Amino acid sequence: MNAHPKEIWEQCLNIIKGETTEVSFNTWIKSITPISIENDTFMLTVPNDLTKGILSNKYTDLIIRALQMVTSQKYNVKFLISSELPEEFLTLDTINEQNIKGSIIVTDEMSAMLNPKYTFTSFVIGNSNRFAHAASLAVAESPAKAYNPLFIYGGVGLGKTHLMHAIGHHILHNNTSCKVVYVSSEKFTNELINSIKDDKNVEFRSKYRNIDVLLIDDIQFIAGKERTQEEFFHTFNALYEANKQIILSSDRPPKEIPTLEDRLRSRFEWGLIADIQPPDFETRMAILKKKADVEKLNIPNEVMAYIATKIKSNIRELEGALIRIVAFSSLTNKEISVDLAIEALKDIISSGQSKQVTIELIQDVVSNYYNLKVSDFKSSRRTRNVAFPRQIAMYLCRKLTDMSLPKIGEEFGGRDHTTVIHAYEKISNNLKKDESLKNAVNDLTKRLDQQ
Known part of the structure; x- marks a missing residue:
């Protein structure tokens, strides 16, 4: 059969749709794009590694059967992640198809491949960026x-x-x-x-x-x-x-x-x-909605709100959580809901929350540890019983948060960023030779993880 891969695939979809659930079809099968036929192998692109894994494990046999029914030939199937597509598969047809979709194709003028998904169009703008x-x-x-x-x-x-x-x-x-x-x-x-x-x-x-x-x-x-x-x-x-x-x-x-x-x-x-800076709630919601649109996922607003509330500092983790929920829904044959999201994310939400350490939290935990007040850290007092815990708190802020040195200094009574650098270097050096300090910092880190 000399039909174009796209024409063959369109016929396969009609067969596959009748043998899968609506959720599975919309989530996994519709994300596939046919790209070429190489000898006896039907080449298909998918959006990400998770989709590739699900399709390889659960749907390969079904796709092979559908191809055989349409073409009367037995093909092998190979899944390629679209962002990692080798140049030899960038045929004229796929380039035209991607141009129609609005993607910009990396040309041979570039010495290194760019991710076709990373464009200004797909970038979600918020106050933080x-x-x-x-x-x-x-x-x-x-x-x-x-x-x-x-x-x-x-x-x-x-x-x-x-x-x-x-x-x-x-x-x-x-x-x-x-x-x-x-x-x-x-x-x-x-x-x-x-x-x-x-x-x-x-x-x-x-x-x-x-x-x-x-x-x-x-x-x-x-x-x-x-x-x-x-x-x-x-x-x-x-x-x-x-x-x-x-x-x-x-x-x-x-x-x-x-x-x-x-x-x-x-x-x-x-x-x-x-x-x-880390995205605010509204931007996190916009990122999730954009991801759902791109991947053609039907996600209830309350589920996206749950994700956006729980994962605050990292866009990759946000998008990863969304895909995890969709995969969990498909594998368990359950509708996507907040309850399902809680179950699907129970392992990563706890670890994600433990990473959400703020300057305020560090100041609170360290001041309590040394029987001080947070206001002591922001004061001009330089006695050792205040100055040294303040330096430890600054060290932990630099180590455990994404805040800049000027921002950390500002939160400690408007101190200069060089003061934060000095505190970080002093504690770092002392940790190499002071066992009691090492124990204290380890203890404080554990307390912060438990918050």
Whole structure:
């Protein structure tokens, strides 16, 4: 049968629909996109790893049977995650289909694949990320003319990588001949090491300096790596002097990255620094609704509200909880409800809550531990019985929260961020040699986990 994979799949859907529940069909089967036929294998793309696992374990035989009924041939089935799609599967048909859907396809001009799901269209804007989004869009609209470099920082899972990919997609969409490279700092370091080992320094420098846009994720990881910092310093200078755009992301602002060379720190601050904070409730709800729409999931509002109330600090955890509930519903054949959500998330909600440590909570627990008042931490008192517990509290705030040093200092009576750095370094050093301090910090950490 010489029919197009899409035509074959449309006929298969009619067969599969009659052999599955409505929930299972809408949740799992409808998420599949046919991509090509390679010899005796029918290639299908799915949105994520969870869907791939469910389909592989529960629906492979059913899909194979449906294919055989439609084509009179026995095909094997292979599931590919759409964001990890190898270039050889980007056929003209799939490119056209994805363009119709509004996705931007990564072209061969890019040295590294961008996630097709991470675009400005799919990014949910809220008070916590509005500035970073606006800055990213400005850079994407006018590379090397708006802000150069653009430095985006924030905690894990808040959308930094999403914005980085979105910038790359937008630039390529507007100018397909533009040379854009997206890379993690870890990959940059590994490629540098290999280039030294294989005596390919010229090729390495050519790759990263003869481009129009460089996006480096998690730049904080080059701290402490002298040779990497040296190489990146010269790469930065070459691109900047050639009026090429540089975008960097980190889990903290440049001034808070330890063992980062001052010459790099100052360059990171030349352009615009934009932060992303944890999303508020309204933004968390919007993120969940967006995810449900994209994945074509029918989730009651009260279930999304339950998730948004329980998971506050991490977008990945939010979306993961939603998918977990859908999977639990499908596997147990139960309708999605708040009760089902409570049951599905009982293992991760408790651990998620224990991670939700705030500055206020730390101040409260540490002050009680040392028989002090929270107001003592915010006062100007410098006696050891107040100053040392205050330093421990600052250390724990730096260790257990995503708050910036200036924010921590502000919550301790408006102290300067350098005071927080001093407290963190002092406690860190003392922990290596003071057993009683180590026991106290461990005890405090356990108490915070139990809150």
